Amino acid sequence: MKKALLFEPFSGAAGDMILGSLLDIGVPAEKIGDAVSALGLQFDVRSVVRCGIKAKHVQFHGDERILSYGDMLRMIEGSGLSDEIVRDAIAVFERIAEAEASVHGVRKEEVHFHELGGLDTIGDIVGCSIAFSEINADVVMSTCPSVGGGFVRVEHGKMPVPAPATLEILRSAGIPFRGGPIDAELLTPTGAAILAHFVHHFVNFMPEMRISRTGYGAGSSDFAEMPNVLRASIGEIADTGCGVLSRECVDLLETNVDDVSGEILGNLINVLMAEGAKDVSIVPAIMKKGRAGHIIRAVVAPEDSERIAHRMMMETGTLGVRVMCVKNRFVAQREIKLIKVPFVTPAGDAMKKMEKEIRVKIARDSSGNLIDISAEFEDARRIADEMQIPVREVIRMAENAAMREIM
DSSP states (O other): OOEEEEEEEEEEBOOOHHHHHHHHOOOHHHHHHHHHTTTOOEEEEEEEEETTTTEEEEEEEEEOOBBBBHHHHHHHHOOOOHHHHHHHHHHHHHHHHHHHHHHHOOGGGGGGTTTTHHHHHHHHHHHHHHHHHHOOOEEEEEOBOOOOOOOEEETTTEESSSSHHHHHHHHHHHHHOOOOOSSBBBBBHHHHHHHHHHOOEESSSOOOOOEEEEEEEOSSSOOOSSSEEEEEEEEEEOOSSSSEEEEOOOOEEEESSSSSSHHHHHHHHHHHHHTSSSSEEEEEEOOOGGEEEEEEEEEEEEHHHHHHHHHHHHHHOOOOOEEEEEOOOOOOOOEEEEEEEEEEETTTEEEEEEEEEEEEEEEEEETOEEEEEEOOOOHHHHHHHHHTSOOHHHHHHHHHHHHHHHO
C-alpha cells in the first residue's frame, strides 16, 4: 500500500484553499507561521463555514506592494528554509512567472505580480511547499479542476475565465480541466501552478482508496450555489502503479496515402520529428480498390497540431489530416545524462585507455523508480565507427556505465 493524497477541486483551487485543506488534514499551523515570519509575513488561519461545510481559511498579512520577479525570487532564496522547500517553492513560482511572461509577451524578469497579490502569493507557495513536505505522500492525485466561467477583471480589463495566466499553466502542464459550474473565477494561477508541480496524476473520479483523514480549505468568496471549498483526503491506495506516471496532453495526427514513395516516407519521419513531433509511425495498409498504401501517424503537442499537419500535407501531397481523439498519454519522466565510457585501444606494444562521452536517456516514474536506461544510438554508432567495434557493444558499455553512476 502507498500513502496517497487526493484533491477534489470541484470548486476550483487557489493557493490559500490548497494550504487550508492541508492544514485541516493535520499539518501543524506553527510550521507555516514560523517559516513565513522570516519573509515578513504574519499568518492567520481560522475556521469558517461555506454552505454548511466547515473549512480552514488562510490569510497572510504584510506590507502589500507590487513585487517584481527578482524581488520574489530573492525572498524565496533568502528565506533560510531547507533546500527541498526552496526548490519546490521556486519551481512553483517559475511556472507562474513563465505563464505571465508568455501571456504578456515579455521576459519573465520584467513580470510584476500586482494581480497575484504579491506577498500573498509568496506565502501560499512557501506554505504549500512546507505542507506537502510534512505530509510526504507517496502519490499525490487530483480530480480535474473546475475553472468556473464568465469574466474576471485583470489589470488590462475584463478577460474570460480561466484567466490567461491560469490557462497557460494548464496548457503547459497538460492538466485536464472543466468549465463551470458557476460564473466566477474558481481556479487561480497560483492554485494551478501548485497543482501542476505537486500532483502526479489527474483522474476523472475518486480512485479506490482507504481514507484516514479529510480536510477542507476555504476560498475567500462565499457562493450561494455551492460551497467554495477544496477537499483533500489522505489515506492508502493499492500499489498497482496508479499515480506513478505523469500525463501529457497530446493530439494524434493521421492520414492515408497510396501514391508516396518509400524514399519520401523515410524522409518524412525525420522531417516531422524535426518539426517537433513527439513520435511518428508509418503503417502499411490496403487502400480502396486493393491499392497498397500507408497510414501515417504523428503524436504531437496540441499547440503544434496545425503546423505539423500542414507540413505533413506539404511533404506528402495528402489532402486531409485527421486529428484523432486522444486526450492524454502516460509518460515517464526522462532526463539525458552525458556518461563517460572507458575504452581500451592498442597503441604500439601497449594499450591506451581513453574515455568517450555518450548521451544516455534515463526514464523514471514520478516516485523516482527506474524504468529504463537507453544509450543514444547516433552517439553509439559514431563511437563504434571510431573504435572499430560493434555498435551493440558500445551501447552495452554505455548503459552499464550509466547504471553504475546512478545506482
